[in-house]
Amino acid sequence: MKAPPVDYVRPRSLTEAVGLLAHASVEARVIAGGQSLVGMMNLRVAAPGLLIDIARLPELLTVADHADAVTLGACVTHAAIEDGRVADPSHGLMPRVASTLAYRAIRTRGTIGGSLALSDPAAEWPAVLAALDAEVVLSGSSGRRLLKCTEFTTGIFQTKLAQNEIIESVRVPKLSAGARCGYVKLCRKSGEFANALAVVVADPRRGYSRVVAGAANGAPLVLGDASHLVAEGPHDPDTLRGTIGRDLDRASDRHFDEFQRNLHTAAAMRAVQQALL
Amino acid sequence: MTAIHLHVNGAAIADDVPPRLSLADFLRERRNLTGTHLGCEHGVCGACTVFVDGEPARSCLMLAVACDERMVETIEGFADDPVIAALRRTFHQRHALQCGYCTPAMLITARDLILRKRAGSEREIRDGLAGNICRCTGYTNIVTAIAEAAKEIGKEAPNAQ
């Protein structure tokens, strides 16, 4: 299928982009890598009136390496993260995750900001950024605001991104020395969307640990009890399994069937074992 | 219609295109570069893979307008490229193509793997080919051909390991 008719503009600054978005008289969408948006347009499930190309805006490509965090511009590509061409706050977790995302030719264009803005339930970055306790910086006509990633994604393709806002960057706290991570993506065919995802971050020096399930029929699911268990250190498999099970059962609004429950349990177990072994 | 200026296989091109036109259709229909093929137009099959600014990209998922001021390389380029030349030789010798539809994109992807030194083992090559579907060959010979070309190129490089 071919995309429906659309207009296109490429602003030269973030301010210009925000202005175009605010004043558009048709449905306007920003386009960065376009790997999801153009795909949706080609299937005619998206039909914006105006595309505002932000892929090359310098403000969205900057990477800042602070003492306690790294800020990645929204248009940093998955490939740049995979290759280690940008500062890594996550002791290799983010490059490792990036390498499992779709295919290389997609990763050279797709962006971390684009992934977060779409919040496909089976996508990797929303779950990973939630596990790392990252924040997202949003730019709109009324200025800038900061949100925790755990609050930013609210459901399937649903976020707190306002109509006239653009994701500017994500701010990821740096893991301390000695922090450990686990990441499991379950899928049958390399590069396809996950059937189940689990991300574990254990950073005892900061008193921080979190277990997140992705591809969980909604926003990334923080497994609260499992997160506390991880903070305590290794446990026997039965205890771990039971704790994860309670977390999944509590999320009754996700309507996991037995198969999905099995997958999420296995993914979370294995990710925890990776982090704690 | 939107004016664009880009480089295609080293030549400066100026054109006026509808924004909805994909890079793939721009190349195939407006530049008559039909070596880049369409198999799905949703980014999964890989048949449309070209180089954009030196990196492999899905020409079905890029808009031509978004390629303004970019450098695009297709299978019709690479006349003097030693990596593509080596791959053409090994693909031929190892029977790594049958119907030929996936072949240009396979060569493009393989070139990228070799240049990024991601073609050192069978596992690495297979993972690197995940985004290129072939329906004819069963992949075995493609993997062998890429491994051989990588070795050849590795030997020729001044800092070969």
Next chain:
Amino acid sequence: MPNDQYGVGASLLRKEDDRHLHGRGQFVADIKLPGTMEVAFVRSPHAHARIRSISVPPEVRGRVFTAADLPRIRPIRITVQAAGAKAPAWPPLATEKARYVGEAIAACIAGSRGEAEDLANAVTVDFEVLDAVVDAPREMHGSRHLIHEQWGDNLYVERVVEGGDIDAAARAAEVTVTRQFRMQRQSGAPLEGRAVLACRDHRLDEVVVYASTQTPHTLRVALGEFLDIEARRIRVVAPDVGGGFGPKARLYPEEIILAALALQLDHPVRWVEDRGEHLLTAAHTRDHHYKATAYADRQGRILGVDTEIVVDAGAYGLWPQGPYQEAAMAARNLPGPYTIPNYRARHYTVATNKAPLGPYRGVGRPGACFAIERIVDEIARAVGRDPVEVRAENMVRSDQMPFTTVGGMRLDNGDYPRSVRLCAELLNLPGIRARQQKGEPDGRLVGIGFAAFAEQTAHGAAEFVARGAAIIPGFESCTARILPDGSVVLMVGIQSHGQGLETTLSQIAAHELGIDPSRISVRHGDTESTAFGFGTFASRSMVMSGGAVARASRVLRDKLCRIGAHLLQCDPAQVRCTEGAVLGPQGSVSIAEIAQVAHLRMDGLPPGVDPLLDATATYEPAIGTGVFSYATHGAVVAVDPETGFIDLLDFAVAEDCGTMVNPMIVEGQIRGGVVQGIGTALYEEIPYDEAGQPLAGTLADYLLPGAAELPAIKIGHLHTPAAATEYGMKGMGEGGAVAPPAAIANAVRDALAALGAEVNETPITPRRVLAAIRKAREAVAQA
């Protein structure tokens, strides 16, 4: 004299490679004709609906064509040979009823495909939605909703294949195994979809149709029939075709519509299908249901098999053969390579509100192989013996051949048990057993499974007549021509779309003529320049077309020798063709010189010999019932019992296709077929909801195996040349796709043996594996 470097048996590198390696292939969508307009179709969103009206906005009238706007198009009709079989008339553009999601209702024309799709979206159709018929096994016992009202039911045909006395086998049985098997609906999914470019040629008073098809000549027959035009005014060209595998060997409504548009509009028109259209409306495949009971003695010797086979054939039959051969082939091939003496197979070909079913690599055989090979393993387990041994013992032995199976297959020759043992060797069966004993550190369960089959190939007229086929593809043709400079052109009726026939057919001519293949061109795919032939399918091209090439080449060889002998002033019996020349006792004359005499210097011809070096020959093998290649496939899997995920660790094929013209190409065909079989086994499926909506519309849902999921495919060869073909060749192109589902299902069974779980449905998804494990646990708990 045959040349080891380039004759029969040489792994000659392919002549077709150069253009593809440089991106200079010419597929239909690569052909540019000035003034071409693009076509997009209005397609039914409903599986079953009456069409009340079609509304075309006035501003786009003239660019939208319904059936009423293309009056020259006749409905597609299949000539049915078998009594009691039904065939619906199929209007290429639906008028009264839509019978599957995607059925074409109107053609829209614009300057670009995107604009044509915009037009299609502007057309509104008023539907009265009807209940959809989706469940084939339920429908065969009486239908509540009729797809073709005049039928009275939804059954294309039902038949029985019987041999021996199945009731006696049941009485004598010491072991009885009953199972149900299911192979889900699939798409053929070649990487290049279908495409048609049609235009009028006023100079030649023809309509020219470029089509991505495997069967150009029969497409011309169809166009002539359904557009009421004489064949001499139609030219069909299949240029480069990006994979066919069967779905492109059938007539499609779009091909007729595009030709009709070209005739009416007098500018070129083009339709290039997208992947969604392909998944929706190109021939669907597989979709078999089996209920089977097998009877055996306590050694595992199979006494009989009683089975019911249901094929879900969709809403229409594809021309020319209709849907009938799928179930019939499954029924006749289910006895496999075994000596089973008693058999009954009731088979039903059912109409449903789905896209029409067509042939796909192996056709009915992958389903039949799945059923019988799973049965063999279950019988082995029931009697407590190794499936490898039980399999080999039930096989027809070479000293018993030719052997006609109880399904009616006349197995010609081969050593089937040896293929089982060779396959086990290739996979290191003892090593796998040791590994299983040891267990995996990560808790996964390793299993190994085998499956064998015999593949009927190059069957001739008698076989197709027995099947009740509407047309009989029992021969192939070749026109061989030596040009004035001594270079050679072979014009053949098959169509090469990956099989390397431009190379292998030139090897045969080189073998006969002693001319280097680099001086031989193979022309195929164009009805203009080739004698009538049926195209490439049914693993027939090497034997049939190769045979025709051999015969035509020999005619030329004899004439070259006569002229050469005359020029050398010796007896024709004293000369032979070798190395580009005719060699006599005292000298040689080059083929180029002879060709010059035959064209430009006819004064040099011997008396009684006419000018030109041109020969047309047809060929059919001496045996009409086919020559049988065979193989045993083996798979090693690791199953994750917590998630149901399956890793394919190893795969091997031990095969025998007689004489291999080009071993390199043979192995390429095997590996390609195996990976498609693995797709069937583990990945590919088009599920339907109750309303008849297909639920796999993109390659994100319809998973195709990639290199990362697959091991290298190991191959071992046996060589039993056919007695009835040129050089002893047998066809083999489809075999690779036949056995992987069965081998992998048997491997999963082996891996889960301790849990007692089995999966008898493809694709074997993690969901189905976990469901099987749970079911087995519940059965144990209840016991």
